[in-house]
Amino acid sequence: MxxxxxxxxxxxxxxxxxxxxxxxxxxxxxxxxxxxxxxxxxxxxxxxxxxxxxxxxxxxxxxxxxxxxxxxxNTPESRARLAAERDRIEAQIAALTRTRDRLDAVIAISESPESGCTYVPDRDVAAEAGHSVTS
Amino acid sequence: MxxxxxxxxxxxxxxxxxxxxxxxxxxxxxxxxxxxxxxxxxxxxxxxxxxxxxxxxxxxxxxxxxxxxxxxxNTPESRARLAAERDRIEAQIAALTRTRDRLDAVIAISESPESGCTYVPDRDVAAEAGHSVTS
DNA sequence: CTAAAACCTGACGTTGACGTCAGAGGCAAG
DNA sequence: CTTGCCTCTGACGTCAACGTCAGGTTTTAG
Structure with a gap:
């Protein structure tokens, strides 16, 4: 090939x-x-x-x-290297999960504005964003 | 400040x-x-x-x-944007989880040389990679 | 009052994983 | 043979999130 x-x-x-x-x-x-x-x-x-x-x-x-x-x-060094990178990835997963949860919380509030939304935008904002960016 | x-x-x-x-x-x-x-x-x-x-x-x-x-x-566009990025992050978490599982599999094999240390087909790894992805 | 420390605005340098272009050669088809 | 696509080796370009340096002003400590 x-x-x-x-x-x-x-x-x-x-x-x-x-x-x-x-x-x-x-x-x-x-x-x-x-x-x-x-x-x-x-x-x-x-x-x-x-x-x-x-x-x-x-x-x-x-x-x-x-x-x-x-x-x-398969040496002690290679195993340590593997474990280290595994842990790095796991930490990254944890961080991303926290970020996702944070966004989820914001989304939840956005979708139910009655329950605790402190500020609702006025019409101008929504009106100005007329064109869709749906990707 | x-x-x-x-x-x-x-x-x-x-x-x-x-x-x-x-x-x-x-x-x-x-x-x-x-x-x-x-x-x-x-x-x-x-x-x-x-x-x-x-x-x-x-x-x-x-x-x-x-x-x-x-x-x-809180506009339809902002909510869509939030959801899109949330999904991106979720996909990234899924990919990282698969990578971590793959490394875990390699580590497991490394640590128990008794069970086929010299050569283990990728099948085992691939078959094991089908775990849940925290959705 | 003075000297050090903190701050300012440019503006160029860095790093990693490629994209892209130039110029030259290789390979099956008509 | 030649056309056209694929491949080769440099080598420069890119982009993002800063690092770093230069030269000058401001704030603070003694």
Whole structure:
């Protein structure tokens, strides 16, 4: 599989795949002319990389974790690294949950203005926002 | 309260506070000589701003949401905006939860080398990733 | 009164994960 | 053979949320 196909399959850009290689996250065999070739499982690997990026990990951290996840490297250090990142993610989940709850509370108040809404906007505000932004 | 004190109380830098003002997230009265002065509640507001930044919202989005949260602006558009961001955060929580579970699975395997340390198919991990997502 | 500390306004620097463009080569089809 | 798409390697551009420095004013402590 060449880079364009992998990009299409895994849903990332060609540029991103080259970047991953540059960061040591993804390897490819090269044809004689220098073109990259990937095996099928590369699709999964790229999606895992995206998953970790989405969790806020840096390239460097991902590069350290990938061997533990894919190649099953198992040392005290790798286990500590995994646990540390797990905890970081858990803390992030907790923070996001608090933020979500806060927004939920605001939404609840918005939807039942009778119960404790201290300030109701006048017509001008609502009238001025005539066009929809529904996305 | 001047900017230095607010920075100390809310745990962000002076530069960040000026940046928030520039982005329309935080207002301050000015003394004759031009120095910023903040009321006490500004501390809470700054922490709310930080909370939303941590949830991955941009300055622009925060600027749109803050009136809804603090001033209780309540229009169909503001409610939709709030709900949309709430959903975004919820989706992010779900993604992070999946990532955490994946790491947990890897950690579990690492810690019990007896049960197939050298190679465990991804199937096990994938099958286990279908847990609840705190909705 | 003076010196230090805090504050002001620009304005350039930083970082990470790419986007984008330039110029050159590679590959199956007509 | 040539057309057209894919790929290659640099290398500069981007964007956001600040960091940091410069040069000048204001406030505070002694």
């Amino acid at each position: 060449r880079i364009g196909e992998l990009a299409a399959k895994s849903g990332v850009s060609v540029r991103a795949l080259r970047y991953y290689e540059e960061q040591g996250l993804l390897e490819a065999t090269r044809s004689y002319s220098g073109q990259r070739h990937y095996p099928e499982p590369a699709t999964d690997r790229v999606q895992l990389i995206q998953m970790l990026y989405a969790a806020g990990l840096s390239s460097k951290t991902i590069a350290e974790l990938l061997p533990c996840v894919e190649a099953r490297v | 001047r900017i230095g004190e607010l920075a100390a109380k809310s745990g962000v830098s002076v530069r960040a506070l000026r940046y928030y003002e520039e982005q329309g997230l935080l207002e301050a009265t000015r003394s004759y000589s031009g120095q910023r002065h903040y009321p006490e509640p500004a501390t809470d507001r700054v922490q709310l701003i930080q909370m939303l930044y941590a949830a991955g919202l941009s300055s622009k989005t925060i600027a749109e949401l803050l009136p809804c949260v603090e001033a209780r602006v």
